[in-house]
Amino acid sequence: MSGPWLTPVWRQLSSALSQQRFPQSTLLRGSEGLGIEAMAEYCAKALLCETQSGRACNRCKQCQLVESGTHPGVFRLGVEESVKVDDIRRLNRWAQQSSSVGAAKVALLYGAGQLNEASANAFLKTLEEPNANTFFVLLNLETKQPISTVLSRCVQLTVSQPTEAQLSAWLSEQGITVPDDFALYYRVAQGSPEALKKLLDEDKAEFEIVVNAFTAIPFSAEPLIAHISKQAKALDWSLQLLQFALRCSLSNQTSEALSALISHHSIASLQSCHSDLLALRQAQYQISGLNLAQQLYPIFAQLER
Structure with a gap:
């Protein structure tokens, strides 16, 4: 995974994947622009990869289907729009079905902090009694935390904001010139690597x-x-x-x-x-x-x- 700020959480996820002990419900938390979405997508790929080595080979049919966004065993919610209770009910129905491609299924729920009480309640039974080989990865990139009943059903991992020193070194590795008054750029980008790279690049x-x-x-x-x-x-x-x-x-x-x-x-x-x-x-x-x-x-x- 790119970026030293991702390393502590990625080590835990990588270890769970390699030992085939990946939690059935995981909540990844942090600010936007840290690469958490890419990490979640990679986990889905690794869980579904034909090699079952705990890593994504990026060559097999399963990896390619996940990469293209067309894998029937991956269910994405909240990528562009807020999640409504009807969306959760649709997710619940999908979770009860058998996988048509491969053994495992992965649901990626973006915007977990946006779930209202009705949506959270509709989701609880599925989280409490998930089918075997069905995994839920929730992303909380908002300041608002998910409802406590959802939190308690998940293994929670937080990606910390990178320091100025970490981002300065990372940008240099990307071949981007770090300005003298870097603290100003860091502040304007609010510590987001993606926003900072765009600010300096474009x-x-x-x-x-x-x-x-x-x-x-x-x-x-x-x-x-x-x-x-x-x-x-x-x-x-x-x-x-x-x-x-x-x-x-x-x-x-x-x-x-x-x-x-x-x-x-x-x-x-x-x-x-x-x-x-x-x-x-x-x-x-x-x-x-x-x-x-x-x-x-x-x-x-x-x-x-």
């Missing part, structure tokens, strides 16, 4: 435009507003930059990239700007047709004073 130039707009002396709201109006993700970057600047100000830390933003604006103005921008971000989900530029100006104008 979005670095766009991100630096936002950083430069925030650190311009004197600060002007218009260039920043114009860029956010064209680039939706720039609003999220702005929130993370303000939050990081606040953190540095409150803890007397330094950030070379944001030094002008930190030194030329008070903690009060940074807090007010961040709070108002966060409220606007939330309003975007609730109000359609919101004039973003019009709403942004009074927020960023606080930094022009």
Whole structure:
């Protein structure tokens, strides 16, 4: 498995697979962008692989069917949409059926934290009395935990957030140049390897435009507003930059990239700007047709004073 942050959990899963003692109900927990989904998919492949060696050969018919997403012995729920009680009932029916290809079956339940009480209750009997060679791998990538009755039926494994040092070394191994002010990029990506790799690989130039707009002396709201109006993700970057600047100000830390933003604006103005921008971000989900530029100006104008 790629990424040193996955190693502790992967060792446990790999050992269980090689000894053919893989739990029938497993909950994998952690943040998005850590590669937990890929690890769950690999477990499904290894459980169904024709070699039954505890590893996926990636060559047999079973491995290829899992890879293509067409294996009848793999049931996926919640990959793109939230899981409803009817989906769980459909999963329960599938779990009672015999496998048409190979001996084992694997259900991958994404978004385990989204299960409401009705869905959880419908799922409990299947978790408590699973058919032989039927495995359930639940993924909890949300901040909300699954209902306690579901948790208690699973072996729970947590993938920890990687440290700055781990991600810096990992990026270097990927052939990606690590920027001098890496702490800033780490913070904006919220410690997610996938988000950080995308930020440095694809979005670095766009991100630096936002950083430069925030650190311009004197600060002007218009260039920043114009860029956010064209680039939706720039609003999220702005929130993370303000939050990081606040953190540095409150803890007397330094950030070379944001030094002008930190030194030329008070903690009060940074807090007010961040709070108002966060409220606007939330309003975007609730109000359609919101004039973003019009709403942004009074927020960023606080930094022009």
